[in-house]
Amino acid sequence: MKVQEKIIRKKLDEYFATIFEKKLIDEIVEVGFLDKFKAGETMIDVGEDMTHIPLILSGAVKIIRQEKVGDELVLYFLEKGDTCAISFINCINRKKSIFKGVVENDMEAIFVPVSIIDDWLTKYKTWRYFIIDSYHFRMIEMVESIDGLAFMKMNERLLKYLGDKAKINHNVNLEITHQQIADDLNTSRVVITRLLKQLHNDGKVYSTRNKVKVLDI
DNA sequence: ACATTAAGTGATT
DNA sequence: AATCACTTAATGT
Numbered sequence: 001m002k003v004q005e006k007i008i009r010k011k012l013d014e015y016f017a018t019i020f021e022k023k024l025i026d027e028i029v030e031v032g033f034l035d036k037f038k039a040g041e042t043m044i045d046v047g048e049d050m051t052h053i054p055l056i057l058s059g060a061v062k063i064i065r066q067e068k069v070g071d072e073l074v075l076y077f078l079e080k081g082d083t084c085a086i087s088f089i090n091c092i093n094r095k096k097s098i099f100k101g102v103v104e105n106d107m108e109a110i111f112v113p114v115s116i117i118d119d120w121l122t123k124y125k126t127w128r129y130f131i132i133d134s135y136h137f138r139m140i141e142m143v144e145s146i147d148g149l150a151f152m153k154m155n156e157r158l159l160k161y162l163g164d165k166a167k168i169n170h171n172v173n174l175e176i177t178h179q180q181i182a183d184d185l186n187t188s189r190v191v192i193t194r195l196l197k198q199l200h201n202d203g204k205v206y207s208t209r210n211k212v213k214v215l216d217i
Numbered sequence: 218a219c220a221t222t223a224a225g226t227g228a229t230t
Numbered sequence: 231a232a233t234c235a236c237t238t239a240a241t242g243t
Contacts, residue, residue, distance in 0.1 A: 154231065177223065188232055193224060209223060209240060 005029050008110060011057050015081055024124045028055075032110040043101040050091045052111040056082050059107030060168040062184075064100040073149075074161070074184040076141040077104060077168045085135035092118055104168060155195045157185055159204065162214050172214040181212075 009029045016025070032055075037043060039059075044050065046066050054061075060079045066072040078084060078101075090097055091114040120127040148157050161184065166172045178192040185192070196212065199205040204216035 179223075189224085190226090190233075191231060194226085194231095197225080 004034065008032060008034055011108075011110065012055075015057055016055065019081075019126060019130055021124060021126045024120065024127055027116075027120070028110065028112060031116055032112045035109060035111055037103040037107045037109075039103050039106050041103045043103060044087070044097050044099070046098065046100050047096045050087050050097055050114065052113055053083060053088055053091060053117055054109035054111055056080055057108045057110065060104040061107060062102045062104045064102060064184075065098075066100045070183075071186065072100070072183065073145075073186045075099070075145050076138070077164060079168050083130070083134050084138070085131050086138055088117065088131060089135070154185070154187060154191060155198065158192065158195050159199065159216070161185060162205065162212060166214040174212045174214065175210060176212060177210055 009025070011034070012020070012025050012028060020028070037059075043054075043061060056078055058080050060077050061084075062077055063075045063084070064072050065075055084101070086099065087097060087101075117127075121131065122128075148160065152160070158181070161181065162174065165174055165176075178196065179189045181196075182189045182192045196205065196207050200207050204214075206213040206215055
């Protein structure tokens, strides 16, 4: 498995070298493994056990709060260099996931078994900072998400959503239907259609069937 | 040409 | 902002 280890080390150096100390990288290479997911796959569902933590190398994951099937809300996206610290805490407590993670773009990540990451917290300062930082960042994004629900109007939420989406895709041309947007924002298709038309007329967006181009960013 | 899926719209709550 | 009921447009077979 030397080839695999070499690959992992190379990827780690590429994305996490500035964050992690060398010894920690050595350990990750030892216990971690590389895995890939295709867009649209569900990585983790609500209620499932978490056995590994992902260190995302490329692509993106959409984190969703799901009340029941068909009633869901997108909280935020994870991309390269991110991990899900929420899932990490879940792991320590051996609880089941409270979120659903769906792969947004083809994703590649190094997976680290839960059993070890706890030790790393006390062993490696860089790991501790990484986790705390990640947790903090997720917290901020979640508060933003709550703010969105509480204070922002639907058209503002829509614009933010499209902006975020364009950012993680590294492309302002989004291939998406009104229905999919409505699902992510937990609203109805009709509402999205009307708001999108408004934004289109305001020149903030250019939309055609199955496509939305974000102009105002 | 026909069926299916996506998008647009007026009226109502 | 949501829902209904319907129309129109785009796309696949």
